[in-house]
Amino acid sequence: METLNAAKRAVIKIGSALLVDRDDGTLRADWLKGLAKDVAALKYRGTDVILVSSGSIALGRAVLEMPAGTLALEQSQAAAAVGQIRLARAYEEALAPHGLTTAQVLLTLEDSADRRRYLNSRATMEQLLRLETVPIVNENDTIATDEIRFGDNDRLAAQIAVTVGADVLVLLSDVDGFYSGDPRQDAAAKRYDKVEEITPEIEAMAGDEGSGLSKGGMKTKLLAAKTATGRGCAMVIAEGSLMRPLQALHDGAPCTWFAAQGDPQAARKGWIAAMKPKGEILVDAGAAKALGRGKSLLPAGVTTVSGDFGRGDPVVITGPDGALGRGLSRYTSAEADAIKGRQSGDIEAVLGYPGRAALVHRDDMVT
Known part of the structure; x- marks a missing residue:
């Protein structure tokens, strides 16, 4: 509760079973309106909010009158293409009355596995948050295949939380926390209020069974917790079917918190510091002073570029x-060499295409 209240940046995952009526495949509009009030309350307290939402396939298959049961890949892709429009519109209509602007971000696993695409998606998300929007993130099911998909939005939500440096990840679920066993089958199953560390014993308690329209089970939630907490982000599993789920969490509803293992920014900095550099960037005295004040590295302050590196590769700054x-460089070594000493406004003229103002952004730097 206190962790969510104090969060500077929160990622909230919403599953299909919460958003879409399991009987007729229609949107649970009243529930979404309640969630929108909760999101607005967080925003008004100064918290950045990113929503990771399932639901496009579930909505689309109802519109297309597809049969119940498992869909073939091409059927899922078609359903997602139809449903994603409705999903985005639903969030826009729910959040607009609160003065909030929505943005749609569709990702695949490759966007996090490839460092350049990872940095691009991170930069886009950061800009959206600076512009005070509420990004609505979903897996790009219209093009994702079994080989490249996240497979469940619990995993996607954890990756997004790590990408944007969130300090809280909220998984709204159909259960009110993590139990020692399945509470639907074991009356003696115990709910944990807090898990300080995910031990092998804790992992052994998780099952693989999903529920209703959702694909994930408790196993995927533990995997998400390991990803998030290991990079300094606390995570909570809470009952999501309530009309005001985040308000209920704020008021002390039963849930399970997974403790963060350190600070998210410190964890990211440690990750960057441990990487083997692929090149070196020499800067002048003015740029050195600016970096000492916590500024990003701009091309104007660069004097020499050496090594062979790509976008997103680690470099030493000297x-x-x-x-x-x-x-982490936002340009290849060839691009960096071409724009060294130039003003950011000259980048497009030099390269022939638009580029980012910073060669190395302060968020991707350890000094």
């Missing part, structure tokens, strides 16, 4: 008096 730190 000033007149020695090494200043490490960071």
Whole structure:
């Protein structure tokens, strides 16, 4: 409860079973309106909010009158194409009365596995949050195949939380927390209020069974917890079917918190620091001073580029008096060499296509 209240950035995952009526495949509009009130309350308290939402396939298959049961891949893709429009519109209509602007972000597993695409998606998300929007993220089921899909939005939500440096991940579920056994089958099953560490004993308690329209079970939620908490993000599993699920969590509803293992920014910085550099960027005294004040590295301050690196690869940043730190380059070595010493406004003219203002952004840098 206190963790959510104090969160600077929260990722909230909504499953299909919460958003879509399991009997007729229609949107649970009243529930979504309640969630929108909760999101607005978080935003008004100064919390960045990202929603990771399932539901496009469930909505689309109802519109297309597809049969019950497992769909073939091409059927799922077609249903997602139809349902995603309705899903985005539903969120827009629910959040607009609160003065909130929505943005749609569709991702595949490759967007996190490939470092360049990972950094691009991260930069886009950061910009959307700076513009005070509420990004609605979903797996791009219209093009994702079994080989490249996340497979469940619990996993996607955890990856998004890590990508944007969230300090809280909320998984709204059809159960009110993590239990020692399946409470539907074991009356003696115990709910944990807090899990300090995900031990092998804790993992052994999770089953694989999904529920209703959703694909994930408790096993995927534990995997999400390991991903999130290991990078400094606390996670909570809470009952989502309530009309105001986040307000209920705020008021002390039963749930299970998974403790963060450190600070999200510190975890990210440690990850960058541990990477082997693929190149070096030499900067002038002015740029060195700016980096010391926590600024991003702009091309204008770069004097020399060495090594062979791609976008998203780690590089050493060196000033007149020695090494200043490490960071992830937003340009290839050839691009960086071409724009070194130039103003950010000149990048498009030099490269022939638009580029990002910073060569290495401060969020991707360890000094």
